[in-house]
Amino acid sequence: MxxxxxxNYKLVSVLGEGGMGIVYKAFDLKLERYVALKIxxxxxxxxxxxxxxxxxxxxxxxxxxxxxxxPVYGFTEDNHTFGIVMEYVEGETLEHxxxxxxxxxxxxxxxxxxxxxxxxxxxxxxxxxxxxxxxSNVIINNEGSVKIMDFGISKSIHESKGIxxxxxxxxxxxxxxxxxIKALEPTNQSDIYSIGITFYEMLSGKTPFEDxxxxxxxxxxxxxxxxxISSVLDNIPTxxxxxxxxxxxxxxxxxxxxxxxxxxxxxxxxxxxxxxxPNRKTKRKETTTETTNGRxxxxxxxxxxxxxxxxxxxxxxxxxxxxxxxxxxxxxxxENRGMNLATNSNEISNYKWKVIASPTSKSLNSICFIxxxxxxxxxxxxxxxKTNDRGNSxxxxxxxxxxxxxxxxxxxTETGFIVGEKGTILKTNNSGQTWQKINADxxxxxxxxxxxxxxxxxxIVGSNGTILKSIDEGNSWFxxxxxxxxxxxxxxxxxxxxxxxxxxxGTILKSTNQGQTWNKENKFTDxxxxxxxxxxxxxxxxxxxxxxxxxxxxxxxxxxxxxxxSYSGLYSVIFINNKRGFVLGSKGEILVSSxxxxxxxxxxxxxxxxxISISESTAGKIYIVSNNGSIITN
Ligand code: ATP
Ligand code: MG
Numbered sequence: 001m002x003x004x005x006x007x008n009y010k011l012v013s014v015l016g017e018g019g020m021g022i023v024y025k026a027f028d029l030k031l032e033r034y035v036a037l038k039i040x041x042x043x044x045x046x047x048x049x050x051x052x053x054x055x056x057x058x059x060x061x062x063x064x065x066x067x068x069x070x071p072v073y074g075f076t077e078d079n080h081t082f083g084i085v086m087e088y089v090e091g092e093t094l095e096h097x098x099x100x101x102x103x104x105x106x107x108x109x110x111x112x113x114x115x116x117x118x119x120x121x122x123x124x125x126x127x128x129x130x131x132x133x134x135x136s137n138v139i140i141n142n143e144g145s146v147k148i149m150d151f152g153i154s155k156s157i158h159e160s161k162g163i164x165x166x167x168x169x170x171x172x173x174x175x176x177x178x179x180x181i182k183a184l185e186p187t188n189q190s191d192i193y194s195i196g197i198t199f200y201e202m203l204s205g206k207t208p209f210e211d212x213x214x215x216x217x218x219x220x221x222x223x224x225x226x227x228x229i230s231s232v233l234d235n236i237p238t239x240x241x242x243x244x245x246x247x248x249x250x251x252x253x254x255x256x257x258x259x260x261x262x263x264x265x266x267x268x269x270x271x272x273x274x275x276x277x278p279n280r281k282t283k284r285k286e287t288t289t290e291t292t293n294g295r296x297x298x299x300x301x302x303x304x305x306x307x308x309x310x311x312x313x314x315x316x317x318x319x320x321x322x323x324x325x326x327x328x329x330x331x332x333x334x335e336n337r338g339m340n341l342a343t344n345s346n347e348i349s350n351y352k353w354k355v356i357a358s359p360t361s362k363s364l365n366s367i368c369f370i371x372x373x374x375x376x377x378x379x380x381x382x383x384x385x386k387t388n389d390r391g392n393s394x395x396x397x398x399x400x401x402x403x404x405x406x407x408x409x410x411x412x413t414e415t416g417f418i419v420g421e422k423g424t425i426l427k428t429n430n431s432g433q434t435w436q437k438i439n440a441d442x443x444x445x446x447x448x449x450x451x452x453x454x455x456x457x458x459x460i461v462g463s464n465g466t467i468l469k470s471i472d473e474g475n476s477w478f479x480x481x482x483x484x485x486x487x488x489x490x491x492x493x494x495x496x497x498x499x500x501x502x503x504x505x506g507t508i509l510k511s512t513n514q515g516q517t518w519n520k521e522n523k524f525t526d527x528x529x530x531x532x533x534x535x536x537x538x539x540x541x542x543x544x545x546x547x548x549x550x551x552x553x554x555x556x557x558x559x560x561x562x563x564x565x566s567y568s569g570l571y572s573v574i575f576i577n578n579k580r581g582f583v584l585g586s587k588g589e590i591l592v593s594s595x596x597x598x599x600x601x602x603x604x605x606x607x608x609x610x611x612i613s614i615s616e617s618t619a620g621k622i623y624i625v626s627n628n629g630s631i632i633t634n
Contacts (some may be wrong), residue, residue: 001039005029008078009037018136019172025088034088035073039081051082054378058084061151064126067628068119068268069360070139070149086149086276092139092203098135103205106236107273111588111608112138113199114266115146118361118628121196121259122152124188131186133260135201136174143569143610144587145627173217174207178250180217192256194245194622203240206223208248222250239269262444270352270606273463335404351592353605353624356631359385364625366610368416372619376432378405378418386432391623391633395434406447416462417474419460419468420445427474440477442466449474452514459515461488461501469515483509483520488533494540502529502542510556524550524559528569535575541597543583551597564591564600569610576616584624605632 001011001024009026012034016023021041028035056494061072076083093114098104104112116138120130130137130151137150173181177193179185201207208226209217226248228429230236243265249255256262282439358364362380369375375391378384382401385394391544407419408464418426418435423443440446446462451474458477465482488503493515501509503520506529508521529544534555540557542550547566550559564570569586575597576582583591583600588608609626616622624632 005039006039006078006081009035009083009085011037026085028085036070036086036088037076038086039619040083040086041345045609058603061128062621064120064123064128064151066119066453067363068115068146068148069151070147072151077506088137089141089147089149089443091139091147092153092468094138094140094146094198097140098201098205100514103233104202104205106240106602107204107270108608110266110273111606112146112202112271113195114263114270115608115628116148116198117259117263117266118360120148121263122192124191124259129186130191130194132175132178133191134172136196138198142586143627144585144608145607145610166312173214173221174210176218177220178222179252181221181463187252188258189252189255192247192259192262195259195262196244199247200226200244200251203236206230222426238254238274239265239267240271244268255556267355281344293422306459323602351590351603351622351634353590353603353632353634355605357393357509357605358629358631359396360399361629363404363627364629364631365405365613365627367613367615367623367625367631368408368410369615369621369623370410370413370416372617372621374431374546375615375617375623376408376410376411376416377613377625378408378420379625381413381631383416384408384432384435389618390617390621391631394631398435404445406445407449411451411452411473415473417449417451417458419449419462421445423451425477436478438475441479441504442469445487446491447487448491450493450498452493455496455514457514459491459499459501461491461503463487465503465514467518480518482513483518487528489529490542492534492540494533495535495537498555500532500534500540500542500556502532502544504528506544508542508559525561528577530570531572533575533581535581535596536578539578539596541573541575541581541583544567545572547598549583549587562597566600571610571612572614574614574616576620576622580623582614584614586610588626590624607632 008030010026010027011026013025014022015025015036015463018183021034021039026035026037028178058072058075070089078084098408126500132150138150139147139149141147162175175194175197177190179190196208209220209224228241229244230238230241246256247262289479360383360529362383364379365378367375367377373388373390375387382398382403384398385396387394403421403424405418408418410416414429414431416428416432423438423440425428426440427438429433444463444466446460449460451458456471456473458470458474460477465486465488467480467482468477468478470477472609484507486507487594488501491499491501493499497512497514499511499515505529506523506525509518510521511518525548527545527548529542532540532542534540538553538555540552540556547564547568547570549562549564551562552559566585568589570583571586572584576581578594581593581597588600588605588611590605592604593600607626607630609630611624611626614624
């Protein structure tokens with residue numbers, strides 16, 4: 001089959017095989033993009049009703065647009081070969097991830113669970129029951145986003161009488177709800193049950209009922225209670241046991257009613273895990289002092305004096321310890337005088353991140369705070385949002401366009417710019433109330449706009465090596481000649497003359513004349529380079545694919561690779577002074593440096609999404625946006 005063409009899809013390779021057929025990676029010759037094509041095996045097509053039902057399902061599914069659901073593009077029907085065309089997701093299925101790692105940590109499992117719940121919860125509000133949630137139908141893309149596959153496909157399969165048995169693999173009963181086993185109509189709560197089993201498997205590496213024959217497994221779903229995870233594994237918070245027991249409850253009355261109910265418990269637990277309270281209330285034993293006639297007894301007196309003695313000894317020891325520590329500190333700081341500040345890990349771990357309410361689930365690609373309270377963000381499908389109250393609430397300025405917007409920047413409180421797909425440049429002069437389109441003479445995609453401080457010069461970079469320049473505060477833009485055709489993602493200047501642009505395939509361009517000409521630097525890496533930031537006129541950081549961090553100390557003349565301890569795609573970098581910097585990762589991680597980018601320490605944002613853009617308000621608060629619309633702050 002490889003190499004053959006079905007309609008306009010050329011089969012490139014096999015991605016996997018399931019109960020319904022083989023899934024191919026295919027190239028869509030019309031739209032010039034890769035897709036996943038599931039060719040249904042003949043036994044899935046036995047029932048003539050199936051095709052009509054299947055087409056109806058595919059049409060319905062096209063209505064599901066959510067960052068955590070793999071979209072179905074359509075179907076193919078070519079000489080009795082029937083296929084489902086889906087978005088091709090480059091990544092790893094949850095099934096494979098669990099097999100590879102044995103099992104996942106509580107935090108990782110919760111973060112994946114959360115995204116499954118967001119996707120399935122959304123589908124439920126649109127009236128869809130998935131019916132077949134299991135780790136092989138969940139894929140985590142290379143940016144760390146969780147995507148649910150095979151939506152509704154099972155419905156048409158199972159509803160076509162006569163093929164239920166042949167179309168079902170043993171694997172399916174492992175995740176089946178008691179209602180489904182009793183052949184009742186599955187409901188939203190049936191999906192919650194299957195999600196519960198999937199969560200159990202993430203944590204422990206095993207499904208709760210997997211011993212015995214298919215019949216015995218079905219019996220267990222109907223009658224048995226699963227072992228508590230905390231009895232199988234160490235360090236499991238008791239809330240996880242509670243969540244699982246409520247999600248897997250046989251009684252529909254006691255089971256979570258909605259994904260939102262379950263999500264609330266997950267969020268609460270995540271907040272607890274990521275912000276452990278330092279002084280949890282520990283029950284203290286009530287100490288009573290025995291008295292005789294209102295005066296302390298002899299026993300009480302002896303206890304008092306021995307406690308006082310102990311206290312004095314402890315105090316003395318403490319004093320001695322403080323003295324030694326302080327004197328050693330002075331000694332070592334004198335020895336280190338003139339050397340660079342070391343990473344202060346305590347200070348770094350002091351950053352506590354929390355997810356705040358967002359009005360969208362579309363990917364937010366850029367965020368920009370202009371003072372302590374007003375901030376803007378833009379993203380996919382034309383979304384533009386604004387806050388006037390430090391991110392407490394966000395209003396939607398625009399939400400109706402098919403164009404993805406990639407960067408937003410403001411020159412003043414009134415004047416701002418947005419750039420995006422199809423040569424889009426938008427400008428506002430009234431704090432985002434209205435936006436005018438500025439002509440760009442190109443239909444390339446723009447990824448970054450950079451306004452050079454204290455000048456009227458600005459730059460836009462994008463696909464096909466595009467570099468645009470403005471010398472009139474962004475009112476008009478002209479194409480500059482570019483030494484590359486690669487996608488350009490980021491730009492920063494170390495001073496008013498020296499600038500660096502970074503992009504695909506390790507591309508680094510440099511200018512020494514305020515961007516009048518750009519030269520290609522020697523290739524340093526094959527990784528894509530997504531963002532660059534100069535912390536001062538010498539020190540700059542570039543971040544990119546597979547955890548790549550490059551650092552310069554001489555304004556971009558030489559670059560040195562820095563160990564990031566990360567294999568994620570790194571998307572964005574900023575410095576809030578010349579020491580303290582932040583890098584965002586594709587699996588929800590935030591790397592922090594306190595020594596001008598020489599060392600980076602990773603912390604979890606509490607979100608498993610790809611973190612895309614970061615901004616600091618004038619009050620020193622950090623705001624981060626991500627590809628599932630979540631907004632994170634400290
Ligand atoms: P079932 O038939 O019960 O759903 P399954 O989920 O294991 O079982 P398939 O849905 O046929 O089987 O998928 C087989 C494999 O193909 C998946 O495990 C995954 O690796 C790959 N795959 C499926 N859809 C996609 C996709 N849209 N993008 C990338 N890989 C995919
Ligand atoms: Mg599947």
